Amino acid sequence: DQQVKQNSPSLSVQEGRISILNCDYTNSMFDYFLWYKKYPAEGPTFLISISSIKDKNEDGRFTVFLNKSAKHLSLHIVPSQPGDSAVYFCAAITSGTYKYIFGTGTRLKVLA
Amino acid sequence: NAGVTQTPKFRVLKTGQSMTLLCAQDMNHEYMYWYRQDPGMGLRLIHYSVGEGTTAKGEVPDGYNVSRLKKQNFLLGLESAAPSQTSVYFCASTDRANYGYTFGSGTRLTVV
Numbered sequence: 001d002q003q004v005k006q007n008s009p010s011l012s013v014q015e016g017r018i019s020i021l022n023c024d025y026t027n028s029m030f031d032y033f034l035w036y037k038k039y040p041a042e043g044p045t046f047l048i049s050i051s052s053i054k055d056k057n058e059d060g061r062f063t064v065f066l067n068k069s070a071k072h073l074s075l076h077i078v079p080s081q082p083g084d085s086a087v088y089f090c091a092a093i094t095s096g097t098y099k100y101i102f103g104t105g106t107r108l109k110v111l112a
Numbered sequence: 113n114a115g116v117t118q119t120p121k122f123r124v125l126k127t128g129q130s131m132t133l134l135c136a137q138d139m140n141h142e143y144m145y146w147y148r149q150d151p152g153m154g155l156r157l158i159h160y161s162v163g164e165g166t167t168a169k170g171e172v173p174d175g176y177n178v179s180r181l182k183k184q185n186f187l188l189g190l191e192s193a194a195p196s197q198t199s200v201y202f203c204a205s206t207d208r209a210n211y212g213y214t215f216g217s218g219t220r221l222t223v224v
Contacts, residue, residue, distance in 0.1 A: 009152070034212050043116070043202055043215030044155070089155060098143060098162050099170060100213070104154035 003027045004092050006103040014111050019077040021106050023090035026071065030092035034100065035064060035075050038087045047088075048075070080110045114138050118203050118216035125193045125223045133188040133219050135203030143206045144186040145170075145213065146178065148199040155202065161186055193223045 005024045013019045021035075031052040036044035050057040050064045050073065057064050063076045077084055087107045091100040119134045135144065142163050147155040147170075157170030161180040175197060177189045186205075190197060200220050204213035 004154075006154075036212075036215075041217070043204075043217045044213075045215070046212035049212060091155075098168075099145065099157055099160050101157070101171075102147070102155035104152060 002104070003030075004090060004101050004103040006088075006090060006106045008106050009104070010107040010109070012109045012111060013080045015082055016079045019075075019080045019084065019108055019110065021075040021077075021088050021090075021108065023073045023075075023103050024071060025073075025092050027092070027094065027101075028071065029094040030101075031095050032093050033064070033066065033073055034091045034093075035062075036089045036091065036102075037084075038089065038105070044089060077108075080108075082110050082112050084108060085110045116203055116205055116214050116216035118201075118219050120219060121217070122220050123222070125190075125221065127193060127195060127223060129193050130189070130191050131193065131221075132190075133201055133203075133221075135186045135188070135205075135216060137184055137186075137203075137205040137214070139205065139207065139214065140183070141205035141207045141214070142183075143208075144180065145204045146176075146186065146188045147202045147204065148172065149202060149218075150199050158188065158201075193221075195223045197221065198223045 034049045035047040038044040066073045087105045090103045093100045116137045145160040146158040159178040164183040203216040
């Protein structure tokens with residue numbers, strides 16, 4: 001039972017364009033969401049988060065949107081850079097459960 | 113500032129052998145986690161700990177045991193390794209339940 005899904009295993013985008021990574025979840029009790037970025041042979045690193053009381057959070061080139069009614073969140077990267085090429089994981093948590101549930105990841109390739 | 117350190121980084125085991133993966137964090141974090149990453153499966157939680165002396169099961173705990181005797185260390189044990197346990201193992205820690213994790217760089221384990 002995959003509670004957090006990333007339906008696109010991979011995505012290719014031209015440098016300078018927008019990258020949009022999507023994540024769907026099934027558990028309506030999730031109230032906090034994160035995006036992580038992972039390079040090969042390294043551990044994931046925290047990128048950006050959003051609470052369920054918000055519908056948008058911005059940090060530089062990265063923006064996360066949350067649509068609670070659709071149980072959907074997305075990560076926008078504008079403009080995309082070759083250094084953004086990595087695997088991106090979304091993760092969700094219900095307060096009080098102490099543990100995040102991760103999606104399956106999307107491999108982003110930004111073409112120079 | 114080491115963060116989260118995992119030992120060893122690589123290991124090859126024969127089926128039936130046992131081993132222990134060590135995770136050490138120097139950030140005084142309360143919460144620690146063991147995840148495994150497999151192709152197409154994302155990051156799946158094996159076991160976690162919400163404080164020294166406590167452990168709890170995650171999504172895929174079978175075949176693994178853990179111990180948190182000291183706050184800074186979280187050990188993951190495989191008593192009788194199986195080929196299905198071939199994976200990349202990540203340890204993570206955080207000081208707040210809803211906060212982002214700090215991950216280690218991973219242990220690549222192959223069971224033959």
